[in-house]
Amino acid sequence: MPDTGKTGGSRFSKTEFAERKERVQNLARWLFFAMAIAMIIPLLAIVAYLLVKAWPSLSLEFVLDVPRKGMTEGGVWPAFVGTVYLVFISLAVATPIGVLAAVYLNEYAKDNWLNRTINLAVINLAGVPSIVHALFGLGAFVYAARFGYSILSASLTLAIMTLPVIIASTREALASVPMAFREACWNVGATRWQTIRSIVLPNSTSGILTGVILQVSRAAGETAPIMFTGAVFYKAIERGDIFAYRLNEQCMALSMHLYTMATQVPNVDESVPYATAIVLLGSVLLVNASAIAFRAWLRSRKKW
């Protein structure tokens, strides 16, 4: 019988070497688990802390009411509506361009220098710092295009900022449609566009939509790009008024409002900025979570 190691015992008992290997393995598992947990703890702790601090001011009334007494009291309605305006106008501009660009890149583009350049451009567009987008919006829309400080300028700036992410998520959705479907269509004499319209787009709409919803939450949180192009500290509108702003006017925005409340307004009740943060964070996470749920539901009813 061959030697089974220093521990003796039966042929299959663990050797010291095997035990050490296992200990390292377990240690590594726990170490990495701790690292993963280190990501969750902050999220929960932060949300909990913000909630506790915000509690005195938090109510539905806080969302619907307008700021009062030099913004030290009241609610966030003008900022909330402003954010909704900015997000929807920017997405109305960015979605068609982004989706078409993704269709081009995924369905039409061959591997040549032009399309490599486009890819590079998309990647770099995604990496441009938000404050540089702000400078661009100021130079291009506010001054060069003479849109002035307005919802239009701010929305267009946001639109260009969200464009690369819409392109990326749409491409992913398009790429998830198997190549075999396209080939089957081409084989029976369908044109590229017929293939895209009847097979590719219908089967990726939901994925594209998820990407756009996720973009709603990103655009809602942006501050720097709108700070110098169309968002203001304060604007008086009616409580609960939905049609408060025009395209060529400036507006308040939740993200900007939070920055203002946190850094510029003196003598404000401590819970007000926290409550503003909760409204912003809550809206963003809610939209985000619904997009994630939507995506999960879609995956469960895939057609192939």
Added chain:
Amino acid sequence: MPPGEKISVQNLRLSYGSKEVLHGISFTVAENEILGVIGPAQSGKSTLLRCLNRTIDFVPDARVSGTILLDGRDIRSRIDVYELRRSIGMVAPLPVGLPLTIYDNVAFAPRAAGLKNRQDLDEIVERCLRQAALWDEVKDRLNSLGTKLSGGQQQRLTIARALSHEPEVLCLDEFSIAIDPVTTMRIEDVLKELRREITIILVTNLTQQARRLADRTMFLFKGEIVELDRNDVIFSDNPASQMTYDYVNGIYG
């Protein structure tokens, strides 16, 4: 071009990037015959089919030279490539039910060609599904998804779709690779029926399938035609090439 010749391929060369896959092959296919194409993987069989209906145009770095004549006309000179593709039916190795209803799967090609009349479409759908021996199984659920059918049913659906644009030539690329023997036999029966009306090119990994169905068989190896002859020669004890004999008898490949 002699009468009775459906397809004539002359000195067809094809390369993907710098790698040449077909090294200048020439052959003809007669009207209403079944031409079997056999050969090991990577010998250019599927690529050859892609050249026929010009879906090779969709492959970014593919370069083609040589001529392919269909009914004596160069396929490159065709202005309407979509019409060309409709005159050639193509069945891929793996069954592809499009994520549409069974009805829409079959009606897809006629619709793409501009046919809108519901009655005509109904007729085409029924005829093609019957031809593909699928009608009886699906006639009560034409509105359910084509992708939910079994593999064998989907392959017959694919054949029905390939017939829906009334092709003059039907190309099948290893159609039995993903389906069971019983379904394979059923489809082979379908092909025997179809040969009366159309020309069939049958690329297959099963040499015995070519032996059963084809009039002539081509042995393609590494992008060159080793031998192309009537079946009673190819599958005899003394084909022209020793390689053919070895391959057909399972000694090589």
Added chain:
Amino acid sequence: MIGEKLLELVIRFSGISAILFVLAIFLFVFREALPVLTSEKFSVIQFFTSIEWYPTSVNNVRYGTLALIAGTFSVTLLAMAFAVPLGLGGAIFLSEFCGPKLRETLKIVIELLAAIPSVVWGFIGLTVMSRIIVKYTSAPVGVNMLNGAIILALMAVPIIVSIGEDALKAVPDAYREAGQALGATKWQLVYRVLLPAAKNGLLAAVLLGVGRAVGETMAVLMATGHAVHIPHGILDSIRTLTANIAAELGEAPVGSEHYRVLFLTGVLLFTITFLVNLGADLVIRGVRRK
């Protein structure tokens, strides 16, 4: 057919528009900055090498961005010191050590973490983090480099985790099976097989994290304090290139030299992030080619 051709033209143009937008961003920002380059009070050498940033001084304006550059890089570096081990560790855990259910949950959490707006992170830095820092360190004020770095790290971790996980997933399963067949433990597998095989993808993940940290504005504006100087320790207040623009653009008169210099720092930022992202892209491309 004509309609289809027209549509394909629109699609093609949309694709190309991405290039136009990048060019437009550079051109418009550069156009606003251009006049200052010829001004006699401005020198390019001073712009890059001087630590003196006195844009509003009445009789001796100086536009040196060295302190701001140092601020940006020091806070980014410190943030990466926190984020890289956490992010890569998280990525390894997700792709190699955890079960599918936990993985799905964690990925959702990471996605939500990535969705928190930067202004909320800045607010957290300003309120929560600064109090913690004052309490546990000797720092006189809580808004400083350490604060900014922690916030930036929390913001960069989700990116590093998700892209790092993709990189690890891209390693063929055959490698894992071969390793396990040789009797390697998970840890040996990670250390000796997966990390070397995925190193380019992981590097790209880190670079994209760096890109995000360098370009981040609101969080560092609110969390790092506002001292324009070369930091001597991690408890010093600093100011970054991005925060500087955000803080001063509102007060600089339109068309003034100060205003144009701020645009010039924008060009500088654009260039830095462009290079970082280009690097990440090249690294990722290298991975794909293999």
